[in-house]
Amino acid sequence: MDEDATTGNLCAAETFDPDLIHAIFKLVWRRRAEKGSGGNEVIDVEPAPETSRRNRSTTGILELDGERFPANASALKVSCELLRIFVTEAIQRSAFIAEAEDATVIEPTHLERVLPQLLLDF
Amino acid sequence: MRPKHHHPKRNTACLFVVIAPKSPNCCSSRHCCCLWELRHWAMDLDMDMDMETLADDTDPALAGDSGGEAAEAERYEAAEAEAELLRDRLRLAVISITTAEGKKAGMTVADPVVTCIADLAYKSAEQLAKDAELFAQHAGRKSIKMDDVILTAHRNEHLMGLLRTFSQELKGKERASSERKRKKSSKKDERVIDV
Numbered sequence: 001m002d003e004d005a006t007t008g009n010l011c012a013a014e015t016f017d018p019d020l021i022h023a024i025f026k027l028v029w030r031r032r033a034e035k036g037s038g039g040n041e042v043i044d045v046e047p048a049p050e051t052s053r054r055n056r057s058t059t060g061i062l063e064l065d066g067e068r069f070p071a072n073a074s075a076l077k078v079s080c081e082l083l084r085i086f087v088t089e090a091i092q093r094s095a096f097i098a099e100a101e102d103a104t105v106i107e108p109t110h111l112e113r114v115l116p117q118l119l120l121d122f
Numbered sequence: 123m124r125p126k127h128h129h130p131k132r133n134t135a136c137l138f139v140v141i142a143p144k145s146p147n148c149c150s151s152r153h154c155c156c157l158w159e160l161r162h163w164a165m166d167l168d169m170d171m172d173m174e175t176l177a178d179d180t181d182p183a184l185a186g187d188s189g190g191e192a193a194e195a196e197r198y199e200a201a202e203a204e205a206e207l208l209r210d211r212l213r214l215a216v217i218s219i220t221t222a223e224g225k226k227a228g229m230t231v232a233d234p235v236v237t238c239i240a241d242l243a244y245k246s247a248e249q250l251a252k253d254a255e256l257f258a259q260h261a262g263r264k265s266i267k268m269d270d271v272i273l274t275a276h277r278n279e280h281l282m283g284l285l286r287t288f289s290q291e292l293k294g295k296e297r298a299s300s301e302r303k304r305k306k307s308s309k310k311d312e313r314v315i316d317v
Contacts, residue, residue, distance in 0.1 A: 027201065
């Protein structure tokens, strides 16, 4: 029971806050919705009513629910897990390279080498 | 001398040649920006802060030429301030995770590394939000489900497998808790019937 408690504490301390991730998501969606509506005003002169209608409908879906919860709780937890894995992978890959060089501190040069493959994987 | 690539954020020449140097968005690639920022942090943090404030001052000035665009510039500034707050909170979380991971590997992590990873995590979160929104809209749904988030990780099969097992564990826990609730409510009903 003690071991479970300690591992539980470790897991809780080492992950992202779902509210923080939710706040970042809302910011991104709000920005996209504003960009979509701003773009429509510019497209007035262009003879493409279908595309502008499509834009309005696509921005309208998540814009309406912007104040409610467009992402459910489990989706937020999974995205927290995803970001946590990202950070962990970055550190572990850089540590791997640093160990190969017999260094005790992870330097930016180590991160530079793992960066391309890391960004391609994520 | 004209610099070949203009770093849009720092308003200076970009040091790194990217795959498609003729494209106008070449400097917006994450790899390029992150490498540039890594070197910059390693060189001089203070200069970095000054340049950032300079860039922030010039960007809205460039954008807000006409009267109609001034409101947009204000909105942009407000959104930027909010983004800065979120980025700082994210950086705190990243610091705790990285120090714990570093301890596990038995190494200390340098500051520029942590800052860079935090920035990358923020950009990844933005990409994740965009992708998940697109997937949900594509499926004709109004809210984002777990499967949308798992789909965003499709580039790496191993990662997708990890997320799937995690999501199944979550589902299992939820089912167990809901069953416990049902059992409790059924026990209450039995007691009522007995009485």
